[in-house]
Each structure stands twice: as structure tokens, then as C-alpha cells.
Amino acid sequence: MSAARPAVRNLFSRHLASAASTPATAAVRPAVIAAAAGAAQSPSCRHHQFHSSAQLEARRRPRFKSVRAEEMGLVSEKKVQEYSDKTFPRYTQEEMEALAEQYSPAQLAALEAGEAAIDPRDLTIQGRLRVDPYRMPYIDDFAEIQPIIDRRPRKQPPPDPNARFMNLDEFTEDLIKWADKFQTGPVTGTLKKLTDFVPKEYRKKPEGQWPGAIRDRAHEDFALYIQEEASKPPTDPDVAAVSGPTDADVLEYILERSSMTDGNRTSNSALAPALPAKVPGVTGLYKNAIDPADEGLDDTGIYQELKKRTGMTVREIMGIRCAELVQRFVSNQTRLGKIRSTSSLWVAGNGHGWLGIGIAKSVEPMAANQRAKMLAIRNMRPIRRYEERTIYGNVEAKVGGSVVRLFSRPPGFGLRVSHRIFEMCRAAGIKDLSAKFIRSRNPLNTVKATYDALTSQPDPEEIAIGRGKKLVDVRKVYYGGAVH
Numbered sequence: 001m002s003a004a005r006p007a008v009r010n011l012f013s014r015h016l017a018s019a020a021s022t023p024a025t026a027a028v029r030p031a032v033i034a035a036a037a038g039a040a041q042s043p044s045c046r047h048h049q050f051h052s053s054a055q056l057e058a059r060r061r062p063r064f065k066s067v068r069a070e071e072m073g074l075v076s077e078k079k080v081q082e083y084s085d086k087t088f089p090r091y092t093q094e095e096m097e098a099l100a101e102q103y104s105p106a107q108l109a110a111l112e113a114g115e116a117a118i119d120p121r122d123l124t125i126q127g128r129l130r131v132d133p134y135r136m137p138y139i140d141d142f143a144e145i146q147p148i149i150d151r152r153p154r155k156q157p158p159p160d161p162n163a164r165f166m167n168l169d170e171f172t173e174d175l176i177k178w179a180d181k182f183q184t185g186p187v188t189g190t191l192k193k194l195t196d197f198v199p200k201e202y203r204k205k206p207e208g209q210w211p212g213a214i215r216d217r218a219h220e221d222f223a224l225y226i227q228e229e230a231s232k233p234p235t236d237p238d239v240a241a242v243s244g245p246t247d248a249d250v251l252e253y254i255l256e257r258s259s260m261t262d263g264n265r266t267s268n269s270a271l272a273p274a275l276p277a278k279v280p281g282v283t284g285l286y287k288n289a290i291d292p293a294d295e296g297l298d299d300t301g302i303y304q305e306l307k308k309r310t311g312m313t314v315r316e317i318m319g320i321r322c323a324e325l326v327q328r329f330v331s332n333q334t335r336l337g338k339i340r341s342t343s344s345l346w347v348a349g350n351g352h353g354w355l356g357i358g359i360a361k362s363v364e365p366m367a368a369n370q371r372a373k374m375l376a377i378r379n380m381r382p383i384r385r386y387e388e389r390t391i392y393g394n395v396e397a398k399v400g401g402s403v404v405r406l407f408s409r410p411p412g413f414g415l416r417v418s419h420r421i422f423e424m425c426r427a428a429g430i431k432d433l434s435a436k437f438i439r440s441r442n443p444l445n446t447v448k449a450t451y452d453a454l455t456s457q458p459d460p461e462e463i464a465i466g467r468g469k470k471l472v473d474v475r476k477v478y479y480g481g482a483v484h
């Protein structure tokens with residue numbers, strides 16, 4: 001209201017001023033004429049804006065005087081020529097010679113034609129050269145895989161669409177073929193040795209004394225010879241010595257051989273190998289790690305979040321006095337029927353001036369209780385206590401239709417309050433108090449109102465400071481603090 005008023009008044013004053021400046025016709029259609037006249041007079045008539053941002057004219061004015069590129073000589077023919085010569089130079093004679101080594105004359109002619117087709121001046125004026133670090137490299141380098149551009153190469157061909165499982169005969173044949181692999185050539189004793197591949201003068205000497213080149217050569221020749229011999233078909237199957245497959249061969253046959261007639265490829269099985277027991281990157285992410293500081297009190301991890309939020313240890317949390325004050329059965333009427341759930345109110349306090357309440361609802365009463373208890377512990381706030389036994393003065397609070405009055409009482413008075421407030425006082429560590437419900441006795445609202453009253457006690461020291469006085473408890477001064 002206060003913000004709008006000056007604006008409205010100024011709006012009117014503007015209209016009135018302009019209307020006064022126009023003669024009798026102003027009376028006929030004052031609004032239109034006033035608007036027209038106002039527009040004409042607007043520079044002389046200052047007025048407030050309805051909004052807080054700057055006026056459009058004010059915003060549009062540039063902060064610096066604009067300097068034209070022509071005045072700076074940037075678009076002169078000479079400058080453009082200079083820039084294009086520097087940025088897009090023609091090929092030099094040496095470069096052309098180097099290119100001629102790479103390309104055929106026809107390709108070179110095409111290159112030249114392409115070069116001639118583009119005017120460097122156009123490139124300078126219209127083109128835009130990227131100089132940012134994210135520009136694509138001009139030359140493709142296939143030596144490195146670029147994860148953004150390159151796809152993973154496919155090493156295996158797609159499965160054969162006509163593949164089917166082998167029948168018994170085919171399988172037997174396959175098995176026999178595999179077993180045949182392990183039949184070595186005849187044992188004739190005629191195989192050459194490594195020493196047969198070195199010059200005569202070295203044959204007697206041990207291998208360590210051969211010159212390096214000769215030794216390497218001999219090894220190469222020997223490897224070639226062995227391969228050749230191994231690939232020879234057995235000349236006489238009857239005398240073939242059979243050296244059986246190793247365990248690794250058998251495993252390979254079972255696990256990697258396809259059981260389908262798809263041209264004895266390695267298996268294309270859909271069964272991936274099982275995951276290891278603990279994947280290194282995610283250990284502890286999905287399960288609350290058990291903290292040794294908890295002394296084994298919280299193996300289910302229910303107090304872990306509370307521990308983080310409040311900074312208390314699990315033992316301290318478990319030492320907090322908690323009590324369920326109100327339990328209500330509520331139901332939600334839906335299309336499919338009533339859904340009954342439980343709503344609980346818990347109170348928590350450390351017995352030394354801290355108190356909190358928590359309300360939770362769940363279809364499961366246990367879950368509601370647990371959650372309300374945790375919330376109550378989380379919500380604990382300090383309560384002001386006079387001499388650590390009663391409250392400061394008399395306080396009153398109202399929630400809904402419930403009004404609660406709390407009265408401070410002398411030492412030894414005790415707690416003459418209803419059972420719910422009694423629990424709250426016990427949790428907060430208040431020993432002398434009386435209370436009165438004036439109106440509704442709704443359990444939930446009385447508890448809430450009591451909590452409000454306890455947290456909103458007046459602070460005498462604050463009031464004294466506000467009045468410019470200093471507050472001294474004379475009893476404490478006279479009796480040296482031994483007042484209770």
C-alpha cells in the first residue's frame with residue numbers, strides 16, 4: 001500500500017496537469033487527451049515507475065561511446081589484404097614440391113583448382129575461424145581412439161541367423177575332431193635341434209658363447225621349422241603317439257566352444273560371467289558401514305542418520321528419554337476403500353533442559369513410532385529453566401482450540417500437571433510446575449501448545465537489557481549461590 005501510493009498520486013497529478021493545459025475539450029474525453037498530452041509532455045513530468053527496474057531508455061544507453069571499425073581503420077582494403085595474406089597464405093614453392101611427392105598430378109591440379117575457387121578475402125570477411133580449445137582437429141588421426149567420435153570396433157561378427165543346436169551325430173563328430181587335434185606326429189627321433197641351425201664352428205660351444213646375431217637367427221629358423229613340422233598331417237595314424245588334452249583344453253572346449261552349428265566360432269553365449277563378490281567402486285555405498293565407535297549398539301544402522309545430524313554418539317542417543325504421548329488411528333478414504341494408518345507423537349529430552357517432539361504417520365504402527373521417535377530426537381531444542389527446576393514466570397500458548405497455561409512454582413511443589421505434560425517435564429528436566437487447560441483438551445494440540453509455551457518463555461535478562469538495567473539474583477548474591 002505504502003509503495004503504491006506515491007505512484008498513483010503521481011499518475012493522477014500527471015493527468016491533471018496535462019488536462020489543465022488543454023482547454024474545454026478535455027472535459028469530454030479526459031482520459032484519451034490526458035494520455036496524448038502526457039506522452040507529449042513526459043520529459044518535463046517526472047513520475048515514479050510501478051516496477052523497480054530501470055527505465056527502458058535508461059537501460060538502452062550504452063556505457064561507452066561506440067567506436068566504428070572504419071574509424072579504427074580495421075576494414076580498410078589494406079588491412080584486410082594484410083590479414084588474409086597472413087592468415088591464409090598461398091602455398092610456397094617448397095610446399096608445392098612437397099605436395100607433388102604426395103599426390104598425383106591430377107590430384108594436385110584438383111587441389112590447386114580448389115584453392116583458386118576460394119578467395120582469401122571472403123574467408124577474412126565472412127569466414128569465422130575457431131580458436132577455442134573445443135574446435136575439432138582439422139586432420140583426422142586414426143592412430144588414437146577418440147571416445148566421443150569413435151565407436152567401439154566390433155571384433156566378432158553377428159551371430160549366424162541360421163545357427164541351430166547340434167544334434168548328437170554332429171556333436172560326436174565335433175568332439176572327435178577336437179580330440180584329433182591332440183595327436184602329434186610320429187616319434188621318429190629325426191627332429192632337428194637348435195644346434196643344427198648354427199654354423200659348424202659354434203655347434204660344440206654352449207649357447208651363451210654364440211654371437212648375438214647368430215643366436216637370434218638360429219632361434220628364428222628353429223621356430224619356423226617347429227611350426228612347419230607341427231602343421232604336417234600325421235603320416236601314419238597307427239603309430240601316432242597320443243598326448244592327451246590338458247585341463248585347460250577341456251575347459252576351453254566346454255566353455256568357449258559353441259554348441260551350435262555356426263561354423264565352430266567361439267561361443268556367443270548370453271550368460272555373462274558372474275560379478276565378483278564385491279565390486280571395488282561401490283563397496284559401502286548401499287549398506288551402512290558398521291562404525292566401530294558404535295560399540296555394536298547399532299548394527300541395523302537406524303541411528304546412523306541421527307548420528308550424522310546431531311553429532312551425538314549412539315550411546316548418547318540411546319540414553320535420551322523418549323516417550324510416546326499420543327497415538328491416533330487415521331484413515332484415508334480412497335476409491336478402493338479406507339486406508340488405515342497410525343499417527344504417533346513422541347517426545348524426547350535429555351533431562352537437562354533439552355526437549356523435542358516428533359510426529360509421524362505410517363500404515364505400519366511400528367514404522368510410525370520409530371520415525372516419530374527419531375524426529376523427536378532430531379528436533380530437540382533447549383528449554384529455558386529457572387534454577388533448573390521450573391519455568392520463568394507464567395506462560396500461555398494456543399494451538400487450535402487448546403489453550404495451555406503453565407505456572408512456575410516454588411521448590412518442592414512437584415509436577416501437578418496432566419500425564420502428558422508430566423512426561424514432557426520429566427524429559428526436559430523440569431521439577432516444579434502446574435498447568436491448566438482452559439478450553440479444548442485435544443491430546444495432540446495440548447502437547448503442541450505445551451511445547452510452544454515451554455519454548456516461548458520470557459527471558460528476564462533480555463527484558464532487563466532492553467530496559468537498560470542489569471539483573472542480579474539477590475538470593476544468589478547473598479547466599480553465595482547456594483539457593484537449592
Ligand SMILES: *C1O[C@H](CO)[C@@H](O)[C@H](O)[C@H]1NC(C)=O
Pocket residue numbers: 263264
Ligand atoms: C572349424 O575350425 C577349424 C580350425 O579353426 C577349421 O579348419 C574348420 O574349417 C572350421 N569349420 C567350419 C565349419 O568352419
Ligand SMILES: *[C@@H]1O[C@H](CO)[C@@H](O)[C@H](O)[C@H]1NC(C)=O
Pocket residue numbers: 332333334
Ligand atoms: C489419500 O490417498 C490418496 C490416493 O491414494 C492420496 O493421493 C492422498 O495423498 C492421500 N491423503 C493423505 C492425507 O495421505
